[in-house]
Amino acid sequence: MRGFTAKKTGFLTTILLLIILFPVRGMAMPIDPGFDLFSTPDGSAIIDLGGILGVVPFESDPIGPGNTDTIVERLTGLPDGGTGTIEIELVALSLQSVDPVGVGGVFFDIDIILDDTAPSLGQINILTHDSTGGTYNSFIDIFVEIIFTEVGNPLNMITNLFDFTATTTGSRWSHTPSPDYPVDPSYPSGNFYAGILDQTGPHRTLVPSVIPLPAAFPLFAGALFLMGLRGWRRKQTAS
Template sequence: RKKAPHRSFIKSNLQEYYKVNIFKSSKFVSRSLIGAVGLSASAMAFLGVPEVAKAADIWRGSDYLHTIMPTSLDFQGAGGVGVVDFKSLPIGPGNTDTIVQRQEDCIFGGLGGSCTIPIEMVELSLMSVAPVEVNNIFYDVFVTEGPNSTGTMTINHEFPDNGTPEPEGTFTSILNVFFEAKFVDVNDPNNMFSVFSEDIFGGPKVFEAFGEWSHEPVPGSVIVQGAPGTVVGDNTADQDANCHSQGPGCLVGQDSEGNPVGDFFIVGQVIHETPQGDTHTVDPAKTPEPSTVMMSSHYNVSF
């Protein structure tokens, strides 16, 4: 009588059999399913099929920002005034005190791409943290934007779209800020005078910044809804909006040609600095409670 094969021999041969045949079977299933009907992202991940990383483009729009400390401006002795610390003086919606327009769509050309677009500061509203003494009189100082406060922003899409407020890339910006500083007597509001950036510095203050961004806003952010463009790159999306999604939430969508495109929101704090040491620190403008009011004939603001 033949001796029965040892149990370890049977086990090793069964392992080899299943290794070979399951591999053949999985290749057949993968080829059949992918070729015939395609696979969902989860199915592709299960079968080990790499999914193409997504990198949606960005509609043009506006960034609604809130000023925080440290924010200061050096008047370089004009009127006997040196460095002045500033705080937010909100103009709305929410606690917005600064609005910067991104004036063209951003097209990345895929993950790892970048774009450079024109920007303009169209609103600025700051107030001195404490009164400033000039010729033995104490003044509150109010700073507002001047015309043609323009610059550029370079946006990088380093990380795949993730559908959350987590960063999907970084950006840098250069902004030439013209401003008016109005000094108002704390005891006599009719006693006031103004100085302009051109008078003090001979031109604008040049602020540079670096930060992170996401297609999705952090919870509680000011949301200004508006119509998207037709095709990304045509620069027809609502300039005043920061959310061009046609459904609930500011989700990445598609243009009329099927290109993925979404919006732009800064993540966390961003410090704008000049070579002379001036600073303007901002974070996303927030709203006290969720509700929606009509702000104009063509967009809604949530706050």
């Protein structure tokens, strides 16, 4: 009996030493293809439209689920604990001016949506990836329509096509959502929630840069994006 006890004690001691020398790490889940849902706090998206219009505050015009106004699709994924590049596309964007904007005595509501003739593509570079989440950098080339509609005369519309690049550096991501994140089977998360550790609203919100364009993607900390303006592409008027 003593011999058995000694052997058992020696075995347990060996196991404890192995645990101390080689601690077991929590398993990181894979990042699967999926979607990220975002919402813009009212008036926090500030866009410099230039000229006589100047800086205009925008707010969310929700498209769902929940109060979502911006949707990013992750087209590729990474294995357990993997780091590297994930291809992404901004697939939905819906913002509206907080108040009508006056131009020569005429007032216009302004809406911003995606340009459906040019895909808004980019990449997320996963820097760290453990059992809770990690950090990432990202960029995306965004193509939008800025639509001016005369108040009281919806047939008078002016559409400008605009493009810019959004980037973020050192943002946080998580494997788990906040309690109020709008889970929807049509938009599977793929075990990835961008910026969720910096979440400040009902679900992860976009905190825009002030000039020259808002963080339409964090995609984008607390989802802070620096925008690089590339310019107007064409102007189209309908009456």
